[in-house]
Amino acid sequence: MATHEEITESLEAFARAYSENARLKVxxxxxxxxxxxxxxxxxxxxxxxxxxxxxxxxxxxxxxPDLTVISNSDILADMFFxxxxxxxxxxxxxxxxxxxxxxxxxxxxxxxxxWGE
Amino acid sequence: xxxxxxxxxxxxxxxHHVHTKMLGVDFEISRRGTDGNFDNALxxxxxxxxxxxxxxxxxxxxxxxxxxxxxTVNDGQKLLDAVKKTPVVDGSGLxxxxxRETVYYLRNNTDLLPPGCKVLxxxxxxxxxxxxxxxxxxxxxxxxxxxxxxxxxxxxxxxEELEEIAGKTLPxxxxxxxxxxxxxxxxxxxxxDKKVEKYGHYYHEAGVIAGDYHLVRxxxxxxxxxxxxxxxxxxxxxxxxxxxxxxxxxxxxxxxxEGRSFGTNVMEAALLVLLDKKWEDITPGDYLExxxxxxxxxxxxxxQNV
Numbered sequence: 089m090a091t092h093e094e095i096t097e098s099l100e101a102f103a104r105a106y107s108e109n110a111r112l113k114v115x116x117x118x119x120x121x122x123x124x125x126x127x128x129x130x131x132x133x134x135x136x137x138x139x140x141x142x143x144x145x146x147x148x149x150x151x152x153p154d155l156t157v158i159s160n161s162d163i164l165a166d167m168f169f170x171x172x173x174x175x176x177x178x179x180x181x182x183x184x185x186x187x188x189x190x191x192x193x194x195x196x197x198x199x200x201x202x203w204g205e
Numbered sequence: 206x207x208x209x210x211x212x213x214x215x216x217x218x219x220x221h222h223v224h225t226k227m228l229g230v231d232f233e234i235s236r237r238g239t240d241g242n243f244d245n246a247l248x249x250x251x252x253x254x255x256x257x258x259x260x261x262x263x264x265x266x267x268x269x270x271x272x273x274x275x276x277t278v279n280d281g282q283k284l285l286d287a288v289k290k291t292p293v294v295d296g297s298g299l300x301x302x303x304x305r306e307t308v309y310y311l312r313n314n315t316d317l318l319p320p321g322c323k324v325l326x327x328x329x330x331x332x333x334x335x336x337x338x339x340x341x342x343x344x345x346x347x348x349x350x351x352x353x354x355x356x357x358x359x360x361x362x363x364x365e366e367l368e369e370i371a372g373k374t375l376p377x378x379x380x381x382x383x384x385x386x387x388x389x390x391x392x393x394x395x396x397x398d399k400k401v402e403k404y405g406h407y408y409h410e411a412g413v414i415a416g417d418y419h420l421v422r423x424x425x426x427x428x429x430x431x432x433x434x435x436x437x438x439x440x441x442x443x444x445x446x447x448x449x450x451x452x453x454x455x456x457x458x459x460x461x462x463e464g465r466s467f468g469t470n471v472m473e474a475a476l477l478v479l480l481d482k483k484w485e486d487i488t489p490g491d492y493l494e495x496x497x498x499x500x501x502x503x504x505x506x507x508x509q510n511v
Binding site: 111114115116118119173175176178179189190193194196197200201204 | 351354355356357358359370372373374376377378380381385
């Protein structure tokens with residue numbers, strides 16, 4: 089089980105990698121979304137905010153979410169650290185994403201473009 | 206009589222049945238759509254296994270390519286695994302040869318593809334041979350893979366960048382349900398109005414629009430100015446649709462049989478039967494020689510009065 093602090097660190101790593109990727113900022117400049125990160129096994133809430141191509145995050149629920157990402161804390165931390173891709177847990181049901189199919193696919197792309205081989 | 210059946214995840218409205226002769230061999234060719242129902246496609250494949258000479262898989266890709274790397278689509282593999290006796294092809298082997306040749310033919314025999322012309326390929330990883338050939342001939346390319354499949358407004362401009370992005374995303378994307386990546390069933394008969402409005406300008410800015418017909422159709426805006434479309438499978442209704450949108454000229458890569466051009470999966474299945482070889486043993490040279498003997502040339506149709 090990962091801790092709230094570990095999830096925070098994983099989101100810091102994700103946001104750092106995103107900010108270093110100029111191409112991703114161009115790709116997402118039209119995509120303003122709030123993404124709620126909810127581990128189901130510990131008390132922890134984070135909000136990822138994509139606005140004008142920039143990505144930031146904060147602790148707690150700070151905006152109404154367009155997408156909600158739900159899984160156990162280990163999977164969430166591993167995913168945002170780039171140790172695992174979202175596809176497999178999404179396909180086997182251990183990762184649930186509530187939102188439109190287009191937004192889910194796009195979030196998957198962003199993750200792969202940050203951490204993909 | 207050789208029997209070929211194309212089992213498609215696409216709409217059953219496009220079903221078709223013809224008898225034809227190639228190099229003296231009689232063929233009965235039919236297409237059976239399952240309206241996006243994956244389980245029905247599996248059942249149909251099992252039912253046909255051992256009863257026909259070759260099966261084409263339509264409405265789904267078994268393989269996607271970027272450079273020399275081939276990515277196997279999980280859902281395509283599941284369909285392939287359902288068939289034990291009859292050879293099954295998805296058209297990807299023929300696409301690589303036929304569609305490259307179509308591009309070279311148009312450059313050498315027409316003025317439809319001048320150097321520097323602006324080409325939109327709605328998706329390139331499913332027709333990498335065509336993408337490479339167009340780039341090689343100096344066309345100004347926009348690969349719309351991210352734009353139309355993922356809704357990311359980022360035009361990929363070079364084959365090298367396409368390969369790089371595909372290398373990062375395709376190993377995982379091929380594991381997703383195919384309907385998340387490609388329109389299946391009813392989606393093939395409709396347009397994605399939001400994307401048409403948002404990304405239709407890429408069509409207007411291009412002189413040539415190339416790629417899979419269902420993708421070309423799904424995102425095509427109106428008021429085109431006589432653009433050229435290079436694609437594979439069209440019915441009479443499709444030709445009317447393209448004409449109404451303002452397309453000026455249509456090039457289809459596969460020959461017309463009784464009023465429509467069949468998918469590359471069907472043609473590849475027919476060539477496989479004629480070659481009488483295992484799919485994995487067939488070379489691009491085999492396809493080229495056979496296409497030459499069959500006199501296969503791209504079909505060019507003017508759609509507007511000039």
